[in-house]
Amino acid sequence: xxxxxxxxxxxxxxxxLARRYAKDRRFRxxxxxxxxxxxxFVLMLFGSIVSNGYSAFGxxxxxxxxxxxxxxxxxxxxxxxxxxELKTLQQGDYGALVKxxxxxxxxxxxxxxxxxxxxxxxxxxAPRDLQQMVLSNPAIIGSSQSLWLIADDDIDxxxxxxxxxxxxxxxxxxxxxxxxxxxxxxxxxxxARQFNTRFFTNGDSREPELAGIGGAIMGSFYTLLIxxxxxxPIGVSAAIYLEEFAPRNRxxxxxxxxxxxxxxxxxxxxxxxxxxxxxxxxxxPRSAPLVGxxxxxxxxxxxxxxxxxxxxxxxxxxxxxxxxxxxxxxLQMVGQHVLPLALPGMLTGAIIGMxxxxxxxxxxxxxxxxxxxxxxxxxxxxxxxVLPVQIFLWADSPERAFVERTSAAIMVLLLFLLLMNLVxxxxxxxxxxxx
Amino acid sequence: xxxxxxxxxxxxxxxxxxxxxxxxxSENPRMTARGVDVHYGNKHAINNVxxxxxxNEVLAMIGPSGCGKSTFLRCLNRMxxxxxxxxxxxxxxxxxxDIYDKDLDVVPLRSQVGMVFQKPNPFPKSIYDNIAYGPRIxxxxxxxxxxxELVETSLRRAGLWEEVKDDLDKPGTGLSGGQQQRLCIxxxxxxxxxxxxxxxxxxxxxxxxxxxxxxxxxxLRENYTIAIVTHSMQQxxxxxxxxxxxxxxxxxxxxxxxxxxxxxxxxxxEDYITGRFG
Numbered sequence: 001x002x003x004x005x006x007x008x009x010x011x012x013x014x015x016x017l018a019r020r021y022a023k024d025r026r027f028r029x030x031x032x033x034x035x036x037x038x039x040x041f042v043l044m045l046f047g048s049i050v051s052n053g054y055s056a057f058g059x060x061x062x063x064x065x066x067x068x069x070x071x072x073x074x075x076x077x078x079x080x081x082x083x084x085e086l087k088t089l090q091q092g093d094y095g096a097l098v099k100x101x102x103x104x105x106x107x108x109x110x111x112x113x114x115x116x117x118x119x120x121x122x123x124x125x126a127p128r129d130l131q132q133m134v135l136s137n138p139a140i141i142g143s144s145q146s147l148w149l150i151a152d153d154d155i156d157x158x159x160x161x162x163x164x165x166x167x168x169x170x171x172x173x174x175x176x177x178x179x180x181x182x183x184x185x186x187x188x189x190x191x192a193r194q195f196n197t198r199f200f201t202n203g204d205s206r207e208p209e210l211a212g213i214g215g216a217i218m219g220s221f222y223t224l225l226i227x228x229x230x231x232x233p234i235g236v237s238a239a240i241y242l243e244e245f246a247p248r249n250r251x252x253x254x255x256x257x258x259x260x261x262x263x264x265x266x267x268x269x270x271x272x273x274x275x276x277x278x279x280x281x282x283x284x285p286r287s288a289p290l291v292g293x294x295x296x297x298x299x300x301x302x303x304x305x306x307x308x309x310x311x312x313x314x315x316x317x318x319x320x321x322x323x324x325x326x327x328x329x330x331l332q333m334v335g336q337h338v339l340p341l342a343l344p345g346m347l348t349g350a351i352i353g354m355x356x357x358x359x360x361x362x363x364x365x366x367x368x369x370x371x372x373x374x375x376x377x378x379x380x381x382x383x384x385x386v387l388p389v390q391i392f393l394w395a396d397s398p399e400r401a402f403v404e405r406t407s408a409a410i411m412v413l414l415l416f417l418l419l420m421n422l423v424x425x426x427x428x429x430x431x432x433x434x435x
Numbered sequence: 436x437x438x439x440x441x442x443x444x445x446x447x448x449x450x451x452x453x454x455x456x457x458x459x460x461s462e463n464p465r466m467t468a469r470g471v472d473v474h475y476g477n478k479h480a481i482n483n484v485x486x487x488x489x490x491n492e493v494l495a496m497i498g499p500s501g502c503g504k505s506t507f508l509r510c511l512n513r514m515x516x517x518x519x520x521x522x523x524x525x526x527x528x529x530x531x532x533d534i535y536d537k538d539l540d541v542v543p544l545r546s547q548v549g550m551v552f553q554k555p556n557p558f559p560k561s562i563y564d565n566i567a568y569g570p571r572i573x574x575x576x577x578x579x580x581x582x583x584e585l586v587e588t589s590l591r592r593a594g595l596w597e598e599v600k601d602d603l604d605k606p607g608t609g610l611s612g613g614q615q616q617r618l619c620i621x622x623x624x625x626x627x628x629x630x631x632x633x634x635x636x637x638x639x640x641x642x643x644x645x646x647x648x649x650x651x652x653x654x655l656r657e658n659y660t661i662a663i664v665t666h667s668m669q670q671x672x673x674x675x676x677x678x679x680x681x682x683x684x685x686x687x688x689x690x691x692x693x694x695x696x697x698x699x700x701x702x703x704x705e706d707y708i709t710g711r712f713g
Contacts, residue, residue, distance in 0.1 A: 248519055318556035322619070324517065326569040326626055327546035336568075337558060 049414075053407025056199060059209060060156040061148040062122060063190040064101040066130065068141045072096045075141070084138050092134070094127035098149065106181060117177060123150045125210040148192065153208040153401035158182055159191060162400055173400070199408065203374045204390065208401030211394070213409050215376040219289055219369070219384030220358060220416075226293020226380060227300060227357050232350050234297070235304030239346070242305070243312040244334050263302035270299045271366030279367060286368040287383035295363045300353035307349020311342040344431035351424040355417050361388035387413045457690035457700065461489030461677065465630060465660040466511060466548075471525035473506050473515070473684075480506050482684045483525075488630065493652060493661045495675030495692065497668060499707065502681040504664045508632050511662065512548035513541050529630070546573055549628035553635040555615035557607030557622070562599050565607040565618055566590060569626035585625060593621035594651050613644025620651065624659070631655065633663040637670065649674050668708055672696050680704045 070076070073092040075084055102118050103109070109118050126149040134140060154174050157163045159182065169176050185191050202212030246252045274295035278284045284291050315338045323333040364370065369385050370393065377384035385393070387409060394406040464487040473481035481503045488494050488511070496504040506515065513534060515521045527534050534544055546569070557565050566586045569575075576582045586603070590596040595617045599610070607618050616636055623631055633652070637645040652661060652674045665671050671678050672692060679689040680703070688695065688704040699705040 316556075318552060318554055319558065320517070321514065321550075321552055322556040322558060322622075323568075324514065325512070325545060325550040325552070326572075326622060327542050327544075328568075328572055329542050332572055336572075341559065 049407050049410050053404055053409075053411050055160050055162075056404040056408035057196050058160075058193040059196040059198065060151040060159040061192050061194050062151050062155070062185055063146060063148050063188075063192070064098070064105060064122075065144060066097050066101050066147050066149075067104075067144040068097065068130075068134065069100070070141050072100055073141070084141065086135075089134055089138060090131070092131065094130040094134075097130055098122050098126050106184075114177070117175070118181065120152055121155055121178065121181060123152050123209045124207060125205075126150050148194065150198075150209055151191075153399060154178075155182060156209055157400050159193065160404075162404075199405070201376075203376045204372055204385070204393070205374060208397075208399050208405060211402070211405060213387065213390055213412060215373060216385050216387045216390035216409070217412075218377050219292075219373075220386040222289035222377060222380045222384065223292040223296060223364075223369075223386055224354055224358060226290060227296040228350070228354060230293065230297040231300045231304055231353065235301050235350070235353075236308050236346055238301075239305045239308030239312060240334060240339070243309050244338070245330065259302050259305055263306060266362075267299055267360055268362040268366065270295050271363030273298065274363060275366045285381055285383070287371050287373070287385075288381050289369075289377065289384055290380040291367045292364050292369050292386065293380070295367060296357040296360060299360065299363060300357050303353040303356065304346075304350050307352070308342070308346040311345025311349065312338060314345060315341045344428050347427050347431075348424045351420050351427070355420045355424075358386075358416060358420070359388055359413065361386070361392055364389055365392075387416075457688050457695075459485050459487060459686070459689055461487035461492065461494075463490040463492075464488065465490040466527065466529050466662075468507075468510070468527045469525060471507070471510060471523065471527060473503070473510060473524075474522045475518070476520045480684055481510075484681075484686045486679055486686060486689060488660055488662050489677065490660050491656055491658075492677060493656050493663060493675040495671035495678045496662065496664045496681060497666075497671050497678060497707070498681035498687075500666075501683075503684040504679075504681045505634050507681070508634055508662060508664050509550075511630070511632055512545050512550055514545075514550060516541060546626050547628050548630045548632060549623035549626065551616070551619050551623055551631065551633045551636045554639050555612055555619055557610070557615050557618050559606060559608050561604045562590075562607045562610070562618060563603040565622050566625045569622060573626055575626065589621040589625040590618075592624055592655070593617045594647060595621055611644070613640050613647060616640060616644070616648060617651065620648070620655075624655070628659065630660040630662065633661065635664050635666060638666060645670070668696070680707060682707075 073094070073096065075088045075092050077084055099115075099119055102121065103115070106118060109115055129150065130147075151159070154163070155178070158165065158174050158179060163172055163174055165172075165179050182191065198210060199212045200217075201214040202210060203215030205211040242252065242255065274291060278291045278294055279286055284294075319337050319341065320333055323337045324330075328336070364386055368383075370389050371383060371385065372393070373383050373385050375382070391406055391409045391413065394402045394409065466488040468487070469485045471481055471484045472479070484503075484507060486494075486507075496508065498504050509515045510523055510527060511534075515523060523535060525535075529544070529547060532539070534548075558568065560568075563586055566589050567582055570582060570585055576585055587596060587600075590599065595614060598614060599605075599618075607615065610618060616639075620631075620636075637648050640648065649670060652663065655661060663671075663675065675692045677689065678692045678695040680687045680695065680699075680701070682703050688699065688701045690700075695704065696708060699708060
């Protein structure tokens with residue numbers, strides 16, 4: 001009886017074996033397919049961002065012979081002949097120098113409308129560059145120099161190939177005459193692409209070739225600074241109190257439920273709250289990193305509290321008992337034993353919260369950080385914008401040259417996020433203790 | 436009645452059945468518990484236990500799992516305070532001091548009544564810092580050299596000094612299980628408590644490490660009062676002078692260890708030590 005049963009069992013098992021293994025293989029293939037499709041989408045996203053954005057790190061410059069003619073500039077030397085007064089140098093007509101240089105380069109252009117076209121080859125930011133040159137070295141007045149001047153964004157687009165020279169004139173932004181001038185300059189090797197330092201140092205601008213993310217980076221920096229300084233201590237203290245000291249009753253249950261709910265509140269709601277409380281009621285300045293930081297603090301607090309509580313919970317109870325058993329007070333137990341062990345987890349939570357805050361734009365729109373701000377902010381009270389909002393603003397702009405700048409700004413933002421996550425991982429590896 | 440109750444495993448049937456046997460008092464008591472009841476929420480974990488822990492003696496507490504012996508031990512230095520739903524009533528005194536007095540501070544109490552836990556739980560710090568932690572927080576030493584000396588004597592008393600004297604700055608968690616447990620004992624005696632409570636200190640250790648700890652307990656008896664909870668009846672017989680047998684939250688029998696193991700008076704005690712259940 002028993003023998004025959006055993007024979008039957010092995011028959012049954014063998015019969016079903018192929019089916020069971022096939023199921024196993026199917027499931028594995030399904031998993032692999034899911035992972036590869038996910039990877040493919042990520043690669044597509046990164047590929048499109050990088051291919052759109054990498055060219056923004058270069059900028060087209062045109063070489064012109066600039067004659068620093070004092071008469072053209074409208075500056076007269078001091079009576080004693082010892083150089084020029086600072087104020088007259090600042091007020092000089094540097095645009096006239098650029099125009100004169102262009103006329104000298106293309107002497108055949110005569111009519112008023114053609115000249116206007118010609119002048120638009122060079123960016124409106126070029127005269128300011130010349131002014132800076134003269135202010136730093138007034139001795140160059142009177143001399144003639146061959147200089148690389150920043151080109152207009154349309155010219156930049158033509159040189160980078162985003163505006164196709166082959167299509168009919170009516171279908172492109174840059175007319176045939178301008179393209180002819182560019183080709184003339186190219187023949188003389190007077191067109192070059194140089195590294196775009198302005199992109200990292202300048203604030204926003206209506207002229208794409210002058211626009212940069214420097215202002216947005218500083219705005220993000222100040223905003224995150226406020227967020228970190230406020231949310232980490234508050235979040236960690238709240239977590240420690242709730243986890244270690246608070247009695248378990250209906251009130252603490254209610255607080256816990258509410259913290260979990262706050263983590264799920266749409267961020268724009270925090271923006272509205274910030275506008276109502278910080279700007280309208282407390283009369284704080286609009287568009288300032290101070291208010292942005294406060295709003296993002298409200299948003300990241302639940303994340304940090306939840307992560308910190310999880311880190312505290314993960315500390316084994318045996319350590320608490322050991323400390324209490326030799327007569328440590330509760331605060332000594334928490335401060336000297338539990339907190340050092342939970343800190344890596346708390347830091348990881350805080351950095352992930354910060355990364356979230358860095359990528360946040362919706363609540364900042366509500367408090368006016370979406371304004372067009374040219375100056376790089378110098379403090380937490382200055383009007384400023386942040387990286388994601390800058391990306392939003394540029395994505396909304398019609399100029400072709402803002403497309404590549406949008407993608408380039410996204411690349412910079414992603415780089416910062418990657419760095420922050422890397423730091424979180426390294427911190428965890430470095431300080432994590434095992435038992 | 437008796438046999439039927441045992442057949443049904445119903446040991447709580449009838450209070451007469453679980454009446455106390457033996458002498459709960461010690462000649463020279465250091466801690467005295469009278470009429471202690473412990474509730475975990477609705478669960479009655481300890482039922483009217485009265486027991487003395489005598490000076491310079493080792494009291495062993497034995498009994499099947501869940502009988503309340505660990506709970507009782509943790510009442511003696513109020514470690515149960517950390518459990519919210521735990522409620523203790525009755526009277527426990529250390530000398531003349533009622534330790535459940537409302538005005539009593541648990542921090543000094545726990546420096547007088549130290550505890551060694553079931554699983555070795557050194558702090559994830561150096562061996563030196565593990566021992567030095569207690570004296571530091573209580574301000575027992577005034578200089579670095581005094582602290583060094585205290586660390587050395589504590590480790591010597593715990594029989595660990597020779598093994599670790601060159602590695603004092605290495606983490607305590609890197610020691611073997613038996614060494615870790617002796618480190619925990621050294622940490623406990625570094626604050627010079629009067630009473631040491633041990634909650635199954637050898638249950639996670641191999642026989643050789645266990646033998647070392649048992650030897651150590653015997654030596655410590657000269658200076659300290661020790662209460663130990665153990666699952667091993669051999670251990671209780673080896674290290675203790677008095678033994679108390681707990682069953683389902685009640686103290687069944689207590690007396691000199693020799694008497695308990697050679698001549699148990701209560702049926703349950705006899706059944707347990709002869710291995711009929713437990």
